[in-house]
Amino acid sequence: MLSGKTIVLGVTGGIAAYKAATLCSKLVQKGANVHVIMTSSAKQFITELTLQSLSKNAVFSDTFDERDPSVVSHIRMADAADLVLIAPATANVIAKMAHGLADDMLTTTLLATMAPVMVAPAMNVHMYGHPAVMENMKTLEQRGVMMIEPGEGLLACGYVGKGRMEEPESIVAVVERYFDEEKKAEPGLLHGKKVVVTSGGTIERIDPVRYITNDSSGKMGFAIAKAAREMGASVHLIHGHTDTAPPAGIDAEAVQSADDMYQAVLKHWHDSDMVIKAAAVADYRPAETASSKIKKMGDTMTLELIKTVDILEQLGKSKTNQFLIGFAAETHNVEVYAKDKLVRKNCDLIVANDVTAEGAGFRSDTNVVQVYDADGLVEQMPVMSKDEIARRLLTIAAARMNGAGN
Numbered sequence: 001m002l003s004g005k006t007i008v009l010g011v012t013g014g015i016a017a018y019k020a021a022t023l024c025s026k027l028v029q030k031g032a033n034v035h036v037i038m039t040s041s042a043k044q045f046i047t048e049l050t051l052q053s054l055s056k057n058a059v060f061s062d063t064f065d066e067r068d069p070s071v072v073s074h075i076r077m078a079d080a081a082d083l084v085l086i087a088p089a090t091a092n093v094i095a096k097m098a099h100g101l102a103d104d105m106l107t108t109t110l111l112a113t114m115a116p117v118m119v120a121p122a123m124n125v126h127m128y129g130h131p132a133v134m135e136n137m138k139t140l141e142q143r144g145v146m147m148i149e150p151g152e153g154l155l156a157c158g159y160v161g162k163g164r165m166e167e168p169e170s171i172v173a174v175v176e177r178y179f180d181e182e183k184k185a186e187p188g189l190l191h192g193k194k195v196v197v198t199s200g201g202t203i204e205r206i207d208p209v210r211y212i213t214n215d216s217s218g219k220m221g222f223a224i225a226k227a228a229r230e231m232g233a234s235v236h237l238i239h240g241h242t243d244t245a246p247p248a249g250i251d252a253e254a255v256q257s258a259d260d261m262y263q264a265v266l267k268h269w270h271d272s273d274m275v276i277k278a279a280a281v282a283d284y285r286p287a288e289t290a291s292s293k294i295k296k297m298g299d300t301m302t303l304e305l306i307k308t309v310d311i312l313e314q315l316g317k318s319k320t321n322q323f324l325i326g327f328a329a330e331t332h333n334v335e336v337y338a339k340d341k342l343v344r345k346n347c348d349l350i351v352a353n354d355v356t357a358e359g360a361g362f363r364s365d366t367n368v369v370q371v372y373d374a375d376g377l378v379e380q381m382p383v384m385s386k387d388e389i390a391r392r393l394l395t396i397a398a399a400r401m402n403g404a405g406n
Ligand code: CTP
Pocket: 258, 277, 278, 279, 280, 281, 282, 283, 308, 309, 310, 311, 312, 313, 325, 326, 327, 328, 329, 330, 341
């Protein structure tokens, strides 16, 4: 149920705007307080009166139509929203969002809001597949905008293919699931705690144009940082090379090498309550980094590598009251290696996974992990989203940190 939630429903000018009436009605029936913002093109397809009658709230479409002199409407809407949902979203509004344009009530509200944003695209199949639209959607996703993929079928333009806005019932289900998951994160669990998360792969330079890195996407660490913030922690994220930008609204610091990461972690170590080392740190780096590009010479080339600092091990040695969580990505003998790392690096918990398992691995959105403490297995988590794993892991860690202490 959506009671107590304020949803700003943005309706843009596509034929699917007619479905916005059903969507609005269903959200209201579930208890949401829905405020509709329409673009001027949307009004070619559906009237303000329809959406006003269904939402029981005034509908906005003109930034300059200020009805209450004591407030600025688009800022008030932006601040009040628990979620901004754009349905249907045309290629045009998606492009405006990707580029930060703000030329009407909806796009100004979108720039001003700190609330999560969901977008349900609806357009012709060729428009949907156009590289510009694809690129814009990717940009939005990287900024944390949630996309509700369109369905396939007969489109209003006569084409059959992908581009039909997802049905209102399914959109409502996505919205409900979102608020449900948010609830599960138990907002207060890490309240007042400082949590440092490392994520991504380090980059060890060979010369100005070459480096050694690994396949880490940064997704697991990003999910942990997000979940820690949802649980009330003040989060500092230190990340190496990652596939996507860090989650919006998180205090994030980009670093390159293992040594950079170590220095960055040390700055926060003493006043941290919890440190989670999800990063894939290089174990070795070139003994020397050439200052200019190394030229090709003989048929073979030997690169001398030396050990990097083991950040987790160093932290484990100087631990006072910090709760320390390490990761162990393995391809075999997971339990044996994970337990060995837990002891060797003096961690409170270790999160182990077999990166070769189905549903696990660096680039995947899901993972399969086991959590160990000094006494053995704490929890075996089946294949689940990295977001869900992050929440469960932090719930286990918070209970231990707040309860038995460290
Ligand atoms: N780690 C670290 N610094 C390093 C290497 C690893 O802090 N130089 C951390 C990782 O962030 C992870 C944990 O140690 O939390 C285990 O990393 P992993 O690569 O699985 O283990 P290693 O100790 O490097 O052991 P091996 O490569 O032999 O499996």
